Amino acid sequence: MVVRCVVVCRRGVGEAVAATIAFALLSIALAYVILNAVPLLSNAPSTATGAVLGGVEQLVVIMRKDTVLEVVNVGSAPAKVEGVVVVNSSGDIVVMSIASSGICTSTPSGVAVPGSSIFVVCNSTGVVDYKPVGVVTEGGRVFAISSRIEAYAEKATGIPIIVLYGGVKVSSTSTLVELLYDRSMLYSNAINTTMPMTLSIDSSSTSMSARVNASLVIVGLNPISNKLNLLAIGFGASGNYVYDGRTNVSLARAGALRYRLKVEGFAGTLQINNADASPGIYPCYINTGKQCRVTMTGTADAIKLYTNTTSTAPQVTGLDPYLFVGDIDADNNTETIFITQDFTVGRSSTFNDINPQFGQRLALDSSLKPVRLIVGTVRGSQYSTAVLSIRFFYWDNSQDDVSDNDNRVIMRAGLVDPVTGDVRYSVSLSYYELCRYRNVVPFQVSYIAKDFLVYIPNEDKEFQIFVELVDPYSNTGYRNDADILLGLSYVGMTLTSR
Structure with missing residues (x-):
């Protein structure tokens, strides 16, 4: 069974977002009253730029027909188009959502990657005609055929939301590593584990095939690229193998205690329990007490197979096998997921995560x-406060909640001085709050939306904005041994000027 996503948001967040959107739409509609003396429509292309994480967002918008816009990405960052600015047959300027309006569509997709074009087409309803004159990206930037529309629309929205993480800004581990404060953690000194692992396969741009039993699968x-990323976690059985075109690793031996298979950029056939797999989280052992059967044949941009070692001593290892990047609910928004869970759930009278095939063999990370x-x-001399809007999901494997685990910080956000490394301001979420939002068995993904108010020191220097994910639990006997899944979906920011 694949688990897809259920949205859980606090009422205050929803009302605030709704109010912001309503105000923005009203303001843009009023633009027509202000600008009606100026010719708005022109076939001449217009460009605008905006700095986004990982590159510059720069689009050229060209009117090809009365109902068709070509949107050319001449920048260095992917741009996701979520809205269309249109003029209707009454002369009103309206912003429409591509996802929900049913009037405008984008082809071949809603994401324009650098060097490519997408087309936006708007149809009449039989009563009202719509002429597209611009587009709105997920970051709230307006790109239009008239610079007057762009300038007024962006000013009229009042407090723009800056997208820091979301959409397709991160699409694989190789792009995620650019965000890591300490990039060396990907390979060492990141995770304490009771079940050491070693890297058995590390290949790129290769054909591959695999047949594995898995306790947890994320697709x-x-x-x-429109390819799949996969993380399969489990313990090997007879007939289990991973082949990368050169090396064939038998998991019945190398992964009998534990393995983690990480595949990125996969194209081919992927089945879970003899059915074609789609994006989602498959909580096989958590929900059923049995592993799923995963088979795959095709090509991959990158394959990494981590298998258990012969050592029984605790070990410190790198972060790579514990990170997954991919769009798990097919909404063109990639999640970054931090996973320390392997096999089982537990209580305050048992260990939470063990290899069930080997009794009390702990798999605690x-x-x-x-x-x-x-x-x-953000620059301290320009802005006094920031509101960070973060959307994420959380799950852990402790069925006894607060009687099994002490209250420790799971997520933190704030400002760090890039020169000294000092955290200048932070806010956090701890276990006692987060465990209220999740159900252990059956597993489900419940999205949570939180706003964090961050005070910015009044200093003429740049501060880095950070989000931290952490599993603070190893074990104290049977207690404090939770393992987690923590998925980051979106980070937006609004700023208050000094």
């Missing part, structure tokens, strides 16, 4: 250091 889409992602910067 996600890379929206840029915890953070040696937090996973700190740098998602943006």
